[in-house]
Amino acid sequence: MIRAREQQAISRCRKQVRALQSEREALEANLLSREPLVEGSLVTIRKVCGKAGCRCATSKRMRHGPFLSLSILRRGQTRRIHLPKPWEEQVRAGVEKARRYRKAHQQWRDLERRMGVLWKQVERYRKHVPYEPKQKGR
Ligand SMILES: [Zn+2]
DSSP, X not given: OOOHHHHHHHHHHHHHHHHHHHHHHHHHHHHTOOSOOOOSEEEEEEEOOOOTTXXXXXXXXXXXXXXXXXXXEETTEEEEEEOOGGGXXXXXXXXXXXXXXXXXXXXXXXXXXXXXXXXXXXXXXXXXXXXXXXXXXX
């Protein structure tokens, strides 16, 4: 019942599904890594301490710092967390990992959407209406 044209179309879909599956597998391996993700973004700040006669009061360039802090959005409010020097490298890596995670997750969703389109095609090519058998004349 399945004609050659439909069979070829299904073979094409099959190849595309296989390709998407291996792409998805690579993404999932990446998403399932154990490396910590750090929410928020890094900001550099320079401070004025407020002590009388301190150099920081004279100009912006003389302010203390730069200090690295993490800016996080919580319940609609921005919070800043000061990062001690020894944490900087790890937090920076975590922020970068979180960015990559979000990107990979978006790619994963795109793949799923493309898979969905392919399944629809497969269904269309596989669907056949059997011919009604010819009725013998009465
Ligand atoms: Zn100062």
